[in-house]
Amino acid sequence: MRHIISVLMENEAGALSRVAGLFSARGYNIESLTVAPTEDATLSRMTIVTYGSNDVVEQITKQLNKLVDVVKVQDLTDGSHIERELMLVKVRATGELREEMKRLADIFRGRIIDVTDKAYTIELTGTGSKLDAFLEALDPAAILETVRTGASGIGRGERMLKI
Amino acid sequence: MAEMELTGAEIVIRCLHAEGVEYVFGYPGGAVLNIYDEIYKQEGFKHILARHEQAAVHAADAYARATGRVGVALVTSGPGATNAVTGIATAYMDSIPMVVITGQVPTPAIGQDAFQEVDTVGITRPCVKHNFLVKDVKELALTIKKAFYIAATGRPGPVVVDIPKDVTQHTCAFEYPDSVSMRSYNPTYKGHAGQIKRAVQMLLEAKRPVIYVGGGAVLGNASAQLIDFARELGYPVTSTLMGLGAYPAPDPLFLGMLGMHGTYEANMAMQHCDVLLAVGARFDDRVIGNPKHFAREARRIIHIDVDPSSISKRVKVDVPIVGDVAQVLDEFGRLIKGGAERPEEAALKAWWAQIELWRAQDCLKYDRGAAAIKPQYVVEKLYEVTGGEAFVTSDVGQHQMWAAQYYQFNKPRRWINSGGLGTMGVGLPYAMGVQFAHPEAMVACITGEGSIQMNIQELSTCKENRLPIKIILLNNGYLGMVRQWQEFFYEERYAESYVASLPDFVKLAQAYGHEGLTIEKPEDVEPALRRAFGEWKDKLVFLNFITDPRENVYPMIPAGKGLSEMILV
Numbered sequence: 001m002r003h004i005i006s007v008l009m010e011n012e013a014g015a016l017s018r019v020a021g022l023f024s025a026r027g028y029n030i031e032s033l034t035v036a037p038t039e040d041a042t043l044s045r046m047t048i049v050t051y052g053s054n055d056v057v058e059q060i061t062k063q064l065n066k067l068v069d070v071v072k073v074q075d076l077t078d079g080s081h082i083e084r085e086l087m088l089v090k091v092r093a094t095g096e097l098r099e100e101m102k103r104l105a106d107i108f109r110g111r112i113i114d115v116t117d118k119a120y121t122i123e124l125t126g127t128g129s130k131l132d133a134f135l136e137a138l139d140p141a142a143i144l145e146t147v148r149t150g151a152s153g154i155g156r157g158e159r160m161l162k163i
Numbered sequence: 164m165a166e167m168e169l170t171g172a173e174i175v176i177r178c179l180h181a182e183g184v185e186y187v188f189g190y191p192g193g194a195v196l197n198i199y200d201e202i203y204k205q206e207g208f209k210h211i212l213a214r215h216e217q218a219a220v221h222a223a224d225a226y227a228r229a230t231g232r233v234g235v236a237l238v239t240s241g242p243g244a245t246n247a248v249t250g251i252a253t254a255y256m257d258s259i260p261m262v263v264i265t266g267q268v269p270t271p272a273i274g275q276d277a278f279q280e281v282d283t284v285g286i287t288r289p290c291v292k293h294n295f296l297v298k299d300v301k302e303l304a305l306t307i308k309k310a311f312y313i314a315a316t317g318r319p320g321p322v323v324v325d326i327p328k329d330v331t332q333h334t335c336a337f338e339y340p341d342s343v344s345m346r347s348y349n350p351t352y353k354g355h356a357g358q359i360k361r362a363v364q365m366l367l368e369a370k371r372p373v374i375y376v377g378g379g380a381v382l383g384n385a386s387a388q389l390i391d392f393a394r395e396l397g398y399p400v401t402s403t404l405m406g407l408g409a410y411p412a413p414d415p416l417f418l419g420m421l422g423m424h425g426t427y428e429a430n431m432a433m434q435h436c437d438v439l440l441a442v443g444a445r446f447d448d449r450v451i452g453n454p455k456h457f458a459r460e461a462r463r464i465i466h467i468d469v470d471p472s473s474i475s476k477r478v479k480v481d482v483p484i485v486g487d488v489a490q491v492l493d494e495f496g497r498l499i500k501g502g503a504e505r506p507e508e509a510a511l512k513a514w515w516a517q518i519e520l521w522r523a524q525d526c527l528k529y530d531r532g533a534a535a536i537k538p539q540y541v542v543e544k545l546y547e548v549t550g551g552e553a554f555v556t557s558d559v560g561q562h563q564m565w566a567a568q569y570y571q572f573n574k575p576r577r578w579i580n581s582g583g584l585g586t587m588g589v590g591l592p593y594a595m596g597v598q599f600a601h602p603e604a605m606v607a608c609i610t611g612e613g614s615i616q617m618n619i620q621e622l623s624t625c626k627e628n629r630l631p632i633k634i635i636l637l638n639n640g641y642l643g644m645v646r647q648w649q650e651f652f653y654e655e656r657y658a659e660s661y662v663a664s665l666p667d668f669v670k671l672a673q674a675y676g677h678e679g680l681t682i683e684k685p686e687d688v689e690p691a692l693r694r695a696f697g698e699w700k701d702k703l704v705f706l707n708f709i710t711d712p713r714e715n716v717y718p719m720i721p722a723g724k725g726l727s728e729m730i731l732v
């Protein structure tokens with residue numbers, strides 16, 4: 001099963017490598033990992049997307065909690081939550097492709113944020129599957145370059161990860 | 164009055180004084196010279212110069228195992244730190260509280276591939292409870308405070324504090340905090356009341372109960388509570404290698420060690436019980452073998468552990484209780500004594516009758532009439548001669564298992580060995596750490612001729628400090644445990660397990676200034692031991708017992724098999 005785990009941790013040097021090291025040492029999967037400081041600069045918040053049986057994910061949460069720098073851990077997939085990912089796609093935009101690319105970006109509520117005479121860069125946010133769907137809608141030959149952030153997640157409504 | 168500024172090196176010393184440190188085990192080098200200069204000027208603790216950083220860390224680890232206090236080691240950057248890694252990993256696997264201070268190249272040189280630079284924090288990360296790189300002298304005191312706090316609390320473990328050389332030169336005002344609290348680190352000690360009630364009820368209803376004790380009972384100082392609780396109910400007790408001594412081995416309720424080389428009765432009871440109480444134990448592969456085979460039997464499991472991640476890691480448990488083992492067992496005792504309910508007598512009697520049948524197998528029997536010295540006999544005699552009162556360290560191999568099986572530990576913290584990492588070479592440095600902790604105690608190091616050579620240089624440290632350790636070498640001429648596996652599982656192809664060209668251990672001991680004796684006949688075993696602990700009481704004595712090279716450790720459960728697939732003698 002796919003799980004999204006949120007980790008609130010001390011914004012200390014080396015904290016990220018402790019988490020990454022834990023996953024590799026214990027053989028856990030990481031599909032994506034995003035991290036940045038929170039509104040409180042002493043804390044970082046990480047979103048980890050992982051796959052595993054319930055037993056494995058239970059161990060992952062326990063092992064994360066055991067890290068001395070980790071303040072709180074929440075498996076977002078235990079309740080209602082929202083996830084978003086940002087993608088930048090550079091596409092070929094010459095001739096009639098120019099119009100088609102703009103139309104496709106509009107349909108997916110993407111924004112063209114860089115324009116040259118040969119290419120557009122489109123910014124798109126959404127769930128991972130929406131981003132996948134956009135890429136599938138494009139002619140593979142038109143895709144020049146892509147970059148994705150990996151998912152960031154947050155609980156809905158009253159569900160919060162705070163200290 | 165303006166506070167006096169101290170250098171980082173002075174601060175390190177002041178912190179160690181404030182922590183009440185008695186011994187620092189270490190080895191100097193460039194990056195820690197400022198600290199050593201301050202050690203020279205102080206008298207608060209004694210520095211013990213080992214002959215190898217690995218041994219310094221093992222000695223600090225053993226000091227912690229024998230006392231329950233935090234062990235302290237100090238090494239230089241680069242090779243000092245890498246030599247220390249085996250010692251750190253050994254302590255980590257057995258959850259030993261330890262602070263290891265490592266020197267580092269000056270901060271501006273970090274990342275430049277400077278002379279004697281390694282990424283110590285990176286190298287040690289997977290084998291420490293936590294580690295720190297101190298980049299600013301102003302953070303030094305608080306960091307050391309945190310290091311001791313983290314090492315000693317919750318599930319204990321080693322903490323590394325890496326200090327760049329320039330930080331030991333920089334100055335700042337010194338203040339050592341009385342206490343420290345960390346929002347990200349709050350171990351749980353008090354067990355959940357509802358879970359404790361459920362557990363007690365389950366235990367009282369048990370028909371075939373077993374108490375399975377691990378190293379956590381020793382580390383958590385839960386021996387008294389454990390004895391009280393087990394005797395109140397009259398339930399059988401078994402222990403892992405690391406838990407030995409938490410429950411007195413000579414007691415009739417004790418079934419001996421369980422696991423790969425555990426007794427028949429202990430493993431059969433584990434396999435056939437209906438309620439299992441695990442106390443500070445982690446169901447590891449050397450204990451329960453294959454978890455699939457173990458889980459097959461219907462039984463309910465109660466697990467007390469201070470580390471939530473140890474619970475339901477390898478085996479699903481029914482009643483998890485996260486907390487301090489001593490506190491939780493105390494609570495168990497209170498509830499049981501406070502209530503009227505007692506276990507069903509007939510069922511318990513029948514269970515004990517079954518256990519006695521298993522016990523009657525006498526699985527630890529061996530040939531007592533043999534012409535060669537049997538290693539088991541040496542350990543039995545050691546137990547007799549020391550009246551069961553010695554601290555016993557061991558290395559790793561067959562001798563370790565015989566020590567565990569035949570020396571009946573009746574107190575906790577008396578059996579000092581590397582269970583988790585299984586590090587050959589710990590025996591002698593462990594004996595040093597124990598002897599420093601308990602100068603008057605009898606300390607015996609049971610070892611093999613392979614293992615003892617992995618830290619033999621420490622005979623020099625022992626001489627310098629006049630440590631009256633008794634080395635009990637069970638010399639079978641082989642890397643015995645390897646030989647045993649090759650005999651059983653590799654059709655007797657003894658690849659590289661015969662150790663040729665052994666030194667003359669007696670002359671070797673004498674060269675370092677100690678006494679030595681080679682013993683070749685069974686009838687000479689006891690007199691040699693009596694001499695070592697009598698006439699040579701105050702000396703280090705190296706007893707080289709030439710033992711039967713073909714002897715194997717029984718019983719044995721082959722790796723990956725279930726508890727009932729035991730090979731008996």
Ligand SMILES: Cc1ncc(C[n+]2csc(CCOP(=O)(O)OP(=O)(O)O)c2C)c(N)n1
Nearest residue numbers: 560561562585587611612613614642643644
């Ligand atoms: C540092 C290290 N290297 C290798 C091993 C693998 N190993 C386990 S037991 C053993 C043999 C030990 O031989 P010896 O010390 O002579 O003891 P014996 O088994 O003969 O009693 C070996 C090589 C180990 N545990 N530790």
